[in-house]
Structures are given as C-alpha cells and as structure tokens.
Amino acid sequence: xxxxxxxxxxxxxxxxxxxxxxxxxxxxxxxxxxxxxxxxxxxxxxxxxxxxxxxxxxxxxxxxxxxxxxxxxxxxxxxxxxxxxxxxxxxxxxxxxxxxxxxxxxxxxxxxxxxxxxxxxxxxxxxxxxxxxxxxxxxxxxxxxxxxxxxxxxxxxxxxxxxxxxxxxxxxxxxxxxxxxxxxxxxxxxxxxxxxxxxxxxxxxxxxxxxxxxxxxxxxxxxxxxxxxxxxxxxxxxxxxxxxxxxxxxxxxxxxxxxxxxxxx
Amino acid sequence: xxxxxxxxxxxxxxxxxxxxxxxxxxxxxxxxxxxxxxxxxxxxxxxxxxxxxxxxxxxxxxxxxxxxxxxxxxxxxxxxxxxxxxxxxxxxxxxxxxxxxxxxxxxxxxxxxxxxxxxxxxxxxxxxxxxxxxxxxxxxxxxxxxxxxxxxxxxxxxxxxxxxxxxxxxxxxxxxxxxxxxxxxxxxxxxxxxxxxxxxxxxxxxxxxxxxxxxxxxxxxxxxxxxxxxxxxxxxxxxxxxxxxxxxxxxxxxxxxxxxxxxxx
Numbered sequence: 001x002x003x004x005x006x007x008x009x010x011x012x013x014x015x016x017x018x019x020x021x022x023x024x025x026x027x028x029x030x031x032x033x034x035x036x037x038x039x040x041x042x043x044x045x046x047x048x049x050x051x052x053x054x055x056x057x058x059x060x061x062x063x064x065x066x067x068x069x070x071x072x073x074x075x076x077x078x079x080x081x082x083x084x085x086x087x088x089x090x091x092x093x094x095x096x097x098x099x100x101x102x103x104x105x106x107x108x109x110x111x112x113x114x115x116x117x118x119x120x121x122x123x124x125x126x127x128x129x130x131x132x133x134x135x136x137x138x139x140x141x142x143x144x145x146x147x148x149x150x151x152x153x154x155x156x157x158x159x160x161x162x163x164x165x166x167x168x169x170x171x172x173x174x175x176x177x178x179x180x181x182x183x184x185x186x187x188x189x190x191x192x193x194x195x196x197x198x199x200x201x202x203x204x205x206x207x208x209x210x211x212x213x214x215x216x217x218x219x220x221x222x223x224x225x226x227x228x229x230x231x232x233x234x235x236x237x238x239x240x241x242x243x244x245x246x247x248x249x250x251x252x253x254x255x256x257x258x259x260x261x262x263x264x265x
Numbered sequence: 266x267x268x269x270x271x272x273x274x275x276x277x278x279x280x281x282x283x284x285x286x287x288x289x290x291x292x293x294x295x296x297x298x299x300x301x302x303x304x305x306x307x308x309x310x311x312x313x314x315x316x317x318x319x320x321x322x323x324x325x326x327x328x329x330x331x332x333x334x335x336x337x338x339x340x341x342x343x344x345x346x347x348x349x350x351x352x353x354x355x356x357x358x359x360x361x362x363x364x365x366x367x368x369x370x371x372x373x374x375x376x377x378x379x380x381x382x383x384x385x386x387x388x389x390x391x392x393x394x395x396x397x398x399x400x401x402x403x404x405x406x407x408x409x410x411x412x413x414x415x416x417x418x419x420x421x422x423x424x425x426x427x428x429x430x431x432x433x434x435x436x437x438x439x440x441x442x443x444x445x446x447x448x449x450x451x452x453x454x455x456x457x458x459x460x461x462x463x464x465x466x467x468x469x470x471x472x473x474x475x476x477x478x479x480x481x482x483x484x485x486x487x488x489x490x491x492x493x494x495x496x497x498x499x500x501x502x503x504x505x506x507x508x509x510x511x512x513x514x515x516x517x518x519x520x521x522x523x524x525x526x527x528x529x530x
Contacts, residue, residue: 152369159367162342214354214359
C-alpha cells in the first residue's frame with residue numbers, strides 16, 4: 001500500500017511542494033529567531049487566515065486572500081520595527097482582533113467547511129500542479145530576497161546599533177524581512193496550516209541555533225531540519241493515516257528536543 | 266595636516282530645548298578627545314551627528330572633509346557593552362567580520378585577504394584564543410574587546426566610542442582604553458571617546474569637551490577640569506578636586522562623578 005502510494009502523482013506533487021516550502025521556511029526562520037520575532041510569525045499566519053477566510057466569503061481564491069492578509073501585517077510590523085515588550089503587546093493586540101475578524105468571516109461563509117479546516121490544519125496532499133508552480137515562484141522570490149539581503153540582514157539582526165553606524169538601512173531591512181516572512185508564512189500555511197506554521201519557521205531554526213554558532217552552518221542546518229520534518233511527515237502520513245501536520249510537528253519537535261539535550265553549547 | 270573631524274558652529278535643539286549652540290572644534294590625526302558631561306547633554310547625539318544618523322539643527326560637521334553620511338565606511342564605532350543572547354548563532358570572529366563587510370549586499374564568502382584582516386584584528390585585541398567561541402557565551406569584557414576589533418578591522422580613519430567602559434570592571438577598562446590608545450599612537454587614528462568618568466582615560470586624553478546643560482567648554486584637561494571652568498559652565502559652585510591622581514567633581518546638580526568614584530573603591 002505504501003509503495004503503491006509512492007507511485008502516485010499527487011504524492012510526488014506533495015513531496016515537491018513540501019520541499020519547496022521547507023527550504024524557505026527553514027532559511028527565513030534563522031533571521032526570525034535571531035531577531036526574537038517568533039511571536040510575529042504567529043500573528044502573520046493568523047492574519048493570513050483572516051485574509052483567506054475573507055477571500056472565501058467574497059468568493060475569490062483563498063490563497064490570494066491569505067497572501068494579502070499576511071503581507072499587510074508583515075508591512076505594518078516591519079514599518080513599526082518595534083523591539084522587545086512594546087512589540088509583543090502590539091502584536092498581541094493586532095493578532096487578537098485579526099483572529100476575531102477571521103471568526104466572523106468563517107461564520108459568514110457557507111461553502112465547504114473543509115476549506116476552512118484545510119487552512120487551519122494544512123492540506124499538503126491536496127496540492128495541485130498549479131499550486132506547486134505558485135509555491136515555487138513565491139519561494140524563488142523569497143530565496144532571491146534573502147540571498148540579496150543576507151549579510152546586512154544578519155548584521156542588523158545581531159548588532160543593530162553598529163549596523164546603523166555602518167550605514168545599513170535598518171528600517172528598510174525590517175520591512176523587507178517581514179514582507180519575505182509574510183510570503184513564507186502564506187506558503188507554509190498551505191502545507192501545515194495556520195496553527196502549525198511555527199513548526200516549520202521557528203522550530204528548525206531554534207534547533208539549529210543549539211547545534212552551531214556558525215551563522216552559515218546554522219542556516220543550512222535549519223533548512224535540513226525543516227526538509228527532513230516535512231518530507232518525513234508526508235511519508236509517515238501515507239503509511240498511517242494520521243494528519244500530515246502532526247507528523248511534521250512531531251519530527252521537528254524531536255529535532256529541537258534532541259538538539260537541546262545533546263548540544264555542546 | 267587637515268583635521269579628521271571638523272565641527273563648525275553646530276547647534277542641537279529638541280523642540281524648545283537647546284542642548285548646545287555654536288559648538289566648534291577640530292580633531293586632528295592622533296588626538297584623543299574625551300567628551301564629558303551629565304546625562305541629557307547630547308553626548309550620544311554628537312556621535313550620531315558624526316555618524317550621519319542625526320542632522321544637527323544648524324552648523325556643519327565634516328569627517329575626512331566630507332559629510333558624515335559619506336564617511337561612514339571610514340569610521341569605527343564602539344557602542345556601550347550590551348549583552349548578546351546566549352544562544353545567538355554568531356562566533357566572535359563573525360562579529361568582527363561584520364565590521365569589515367556587514368554592510369555589503371549578498372552572501373559571498375570572505376576572501377583570503379579579508380580572513381587575514383579578521384585574524385589580525387582578533388590578535389591585536391588578544392582575542393585569538395576565543396575567536397571561534399559563541400559570542401553570547403563570552404564575558405562582557407571579552408565582548409567589548411571584540412567590539413574594538415570590529416571597529417578597527419576595516420582600518421578606520423576615526424574611532425567614535427560611546428561609553429565603551431560602562432559595566433566593565435577596572436582591569437577590562439584598562440585593556441579597552443589602552444587598545445584605543447595604541448591604535449591612535451601607531452596608526453594616528455583620532456579617538457572621540459564619550460564617557461561620564463574621565464579617570465580611566467585621564468592619562469591619554471589630549472582634549473576634553475565638557476557638555477553641561479546648555480553650555481560647553483573645550484581644551485586641555487587641565488584647563489577644562491578646573492573649579493573655575495565648571496562653575497562657570499554650570500552656573501553654580503562646582504569643585505574639582507585631585508585625589509591620588511584622580512579627578513573628582515563635586516557640586517554638579519546631579520553629582521554623578523562622586524557617585525562613580527564611590528563605585529570603584
């Protein structure tokens with residue numbers, strides 16, 4: 001049965017889509033963790049849900065609504081470029097209201113309930129060829145953005161004061177990272193769902209940070225952990241018909257716990 | 266030889282409050298200038314103006330005969346010691362490297378020449394031993410040595426240091442000040458050193474710029490740090506005492522110098 005499934009086209013599509021998303025999520029996660037912006041990821045994904053639910057109500061592609069919602073929040077958070085406690089409370093306030101609106105949207109929506117469930121919990125095995133193409137295009141945009149900004153982004157994330165003194169444009173980079181994060185989040189929602197975006201964006205990066213202090217290596221490890229979690233999760237869900245999102249989160253969490261237990265750092 | 270820093274009739278106002286007016290001074294090759302004064306008199310603002318991060322209300326500042334904004338790549342900046350996250354994926358040498366190319370776009374590897382520059386900077390501050398250690402696991406004093414290496418790695422024409430000794434113990438204070446002193450003696454790099462306490466740098470200072478609320482004075486330490494000058498600056502009776510080779514200022518409205526002398530005993 002497992003090998004039969006492996007020969008199926010939809011499984012190949014799912015594995016490819018998972019790989020594409022894992023690479024960008026693992027990569028951007030390092031910058032998110034370094035900037036201490038994990039909570040922002042949660043806010044962006046929940047507001048992506050609101051956008052998607054709104055799109056369902058007015059009858060357009062929920063993915064468009066999701067990207068729109070994520071980008072709006074990403075832009076606002078990036079422009080505010082708040083730090084510390086002030087940022088946490090601002091994000092909390094925005095997140096709560098956004099989710100409230102999302103709940104309203106869902107109650108107004110009378111279509112298939114599975115659409116909403118898929119948003120919340122992910123639906124990787126339902127990815128079409130066209131969606132795979134969309135995911136790849138967006139991932140290439142995020143990848144190109146991260147590659148271009150890599151060094152100043154690292155500088156402004158770990159050492160903002162000196163970076164500013166050297167002429168690194170902090171605010172522009174803050175906007176850039178949050179917009180790229182919004183795109184990544186919209187991608188990850190399609191694989192693991194709104195509620196589990198953190199498992200691809202935060203957990204692998206947090207694990208990688210425990211394993212090495214080399215910034216470049218941490219980035220590669222984070223991508224590797226995200227990849228193993230996603231592909232492993234998809235394969236396990238073929239074998240046993242539990243939700244893919246559960247397996248993905250279980251593998252990345254195992255990587256994190258192991259990294260914490262056995263890291264020399 | 267022309268001045269590395271030239272400040273001409275500089276004024277800084279925030280709303281109705283004037284921090285200083287008509288501030289003019291020059292800093293020549295090899296000079297060590299200490300900027301002293303109580304909190305809120307614009308010491309950090311002066312550094313921000315010289316970094317091109319803040320526009321003065323009027324007047325003009327030039328670094329290397331150019332507007333500060335265009336001279337940033339020739340300025341080494343040392344901020345206050347600020348602890349890094351323990352888990353930050355960044356090694357000592359990565360922090361120093363960011364001083365070399367952190368402002369450049371892209372993600373290319375450092376060439377042989379660049380790596381040699383980083384190694385030399387690490388060695389010059391005695392940090393070779395912990396070059397590969399995670400930055401968050403080093404002591405405040407070790408981190409601040411790396412700050413000096415980071416500021417000097419790109420061979421700057423000017424060093425701006427903003428309270429670099431804060432929260433360091435006496436032994437590390439001496440290390441940091443003698444590293445900067447060496448640099449200006451061997452390479453002729455002038456140093457502008459903002460501090461609330463003159464004593465750690467008393468032996469190496471050529472000029473003191475004393476900023477008092479709405480008033481300022483500049484000159485050799487023996488001219489500026491006198492009861493007459495400070496009484497005139499503050500408009501209230503201030504005594505400057507010399508105790509065992511240390512300067513103690515008594516009677517300023519905030520009396521902070523006395524406080525700090527107490528601290529170091």
